[in-house]
Amino acid sequence: MADLSDITAFLASQSADAIYPNGTSQSSVAAMDCRIYEGWPLPDKLDKDMRGLDDNGNPRVGGPVANVSVYAMPGTGIKIFDILDETYVLRPAVHGMAVTVVNGVINVAGQPTVGEYISLVCDGNIVFSQTGASTAAILSNLAAQALPTYPGTGATATTLAVPVGHSLVVRQGAVGLLGKAINRQRQSIMITVWAPNERVRSQLAIAVDILTKKNTRITLPDTSQAVVFYVRTSNSDDQQASGIYRRDLIYDVDYATLETFPGYEITSVNITIASAAGNAQATSLT
Amino acid sequence: MVLTIYPRKIEVRRAKANAGATDAIGLLGYSGEEATTDPVNPQGEVVLFKDIPASVQASNAGRKKDSGLPQDITYAPSWNIFGPSWALAKDVVRDRDIVIDDQGYRYEVAQAYWNILGYKLICVRMEA
Numbered sequence: 517m518a519d520l521s522d523i524t525a526f527l528a529s530q531s532a533d534a535i536y537p538n539g540t541s542q543s544s545v546a547a548m549d550c551r552i553y554e555g556w557p558l559p560d561k562l563d564k565d566m567r568g569l570d571d572n573g574n575p576r577v578g579g580p581v582a583n584v585s586v587y588a589m590p591g592t593g594i595k596i597f598d599i600l601d602e603t604y605v606l607r608p609a610v611h612g613m614a615v616t617v618v619n620g621v622i623n624v625a626g627q628p629t630v631g632e633y634i635s636l637v638c639d640g641n642i643v644f645s646q647t648g649a650s651t652a653a654i655l656s657n658l659a660a661q662a663l664p665t666y667p668g669t670g671a672t673a674t675t676l677a678v679p680v681g682h683s684l685v686v687r688q689g690a691v692g693l694l695g696k697a698i699n700r701q702r703q704s705i706m707i708t709v710w711a712p713n714e715r716v717r718s719q720l721a722i723a724v725d726i727l728t729k730k731n732t733r734i735t736l737p738d739t740s741q742a743v744v745f746y747v748r749t750s751n752s753d754d755q756q757a758s759g760i761y762r763r764d765l766i767y768d769v770d771y772a773t774l775e776t777f778p779g780y781e782i783t784s785v786n787i788t789i790a791s792a793a794g795n796a797q798a799t800s801l802t
Numbered sequence: 803m804v805l806t807i808y809p810r811k812i813e814v815r816r817a818k819a820n821a822g823a824t825d826a827i828g829l830l831g832y833s834g835e836e837a838t839t840d841p842v843n844p845q846g847e848v849v850l851f852k853d854i855p856a857s858v859q860a861s862n863a864g865r866k867k868d869s870g871l872p873q874d875i876t877y878a879p880s881w882n883i884f885g886p887s888w889a890l891a892k893d894v895v896r897d898r899d900i901v902i903d904d905q906g907y908r909y910e911v912a913q914a915y916w917n918i919l920g921y922k923l924i925c926v927r928m929e930a
């Protein structure tokens with residue numbers, strides 16, 4: 517499900533693409549090393565990166581390192597209005613088995629996908645439904661379920677014979693993934709460039725800003741979409757005595773909270789009908 | 803005599819760099835310090851010294867936070883931690899290192915000051 521962490525992870529990843537358009541084996545757009553991450557810099561590490569020192573305080577081989585951090589600004593989340601009554605199929609059910617009935621014997625080819633099942637509706641009334649790790653397991657489970665009602669039921673690894681009275685309906689079903697957006701919210705995300713000088717700061721910030729403004733509709737790992745739009749930028753030279761030039765790029769992101777749940781293909785239906793006296797009468801329909 | 807001057811034991815830790823030991827560049831995941839010494843956790847801490855004799859002395863008491871819990875009486879109090887020169891050599895402790903005392907309290911070193919008698923670590927206690 518989409519969450520704030522997915523948004524910051526996406527923006528950090530996109531910022532890395534902007535700064536290293538050809539990957540980290542090539543130089544960055546500012547022609548210097550750069551670290552991109554979610555969260556905040558560790559102060560001691562940031563000081564060393566700006567001065568070009570390694571963890572032990574010795575001169576670093578690659579020289580100074582610019583930093584780009586991505587963080588959700590506290591207290592900026594709001595609810596936005598949306599109509600949220602639609603359930604979507606995120607991943608359709610996939611059938612791995614092919615079921616045929618030949619001369620009253622059920623033949624199954626292939627192997628089930630995870631959670632796939634076979635249902636039998638015998639004589640228009642009695643339902644047997646089983647899943648299993650393999651076709652043989654499903655048929656064996658079905659046979660065990662049907663045997664008390666239909667003595668003479670027998671299964672092999674690929675066939676099942678149930679001596680029904682007058683009708684046999686075989687259906688197969690599998691499990692898909694459904695999703696419903698249960699909330700939409702807007703959150704401000706701050707992308708901060710920490711650079712050792714103004715030149716690097718503007719080169720990194722321009723690259724990140726252009727790519728973020730270009731990609732206004734993003735798809736998150738759970739298939740839901742978020743909308744990114746620019747809010748404001750602030751430059752800060754307060755820390756130049758520490759050798760840090762900072763620019764904050766602030767974007768609002770509208771994203772959905774997506775609840776996902778399994779969806780089962782319906783292979784049989786039971787309906788309870790109440791009599792005139794109010795007593796429930798169980799009935800099975802197929 | 804030593805025990806009376808330095809009756810406490812402390813442990814000194816340092817945050818791993820967010821890049822870990824590899825000095826990686828590019829996209830690095832999350833940056834932040836975690837109070838774990840798990841060797842594979844890149845956000846954890848490295849134990850630099852253990853069982854260092856020390857004297858932990860109260861300094862400024864700190865104020866109550868505006869947004870504190872009802873029982874909070876003080877927040878971020880300062881403590882002076884002294885370690886002898888024969889146990890902590892010059893330059894081994896840096897500002898922003900973490901000190902954990904034998905009662906489990908956690909401090910961040912604000913100013914690490916060394917002289918011939920040893921370290922004076924002006925620390926702020928880290929607590930919720």
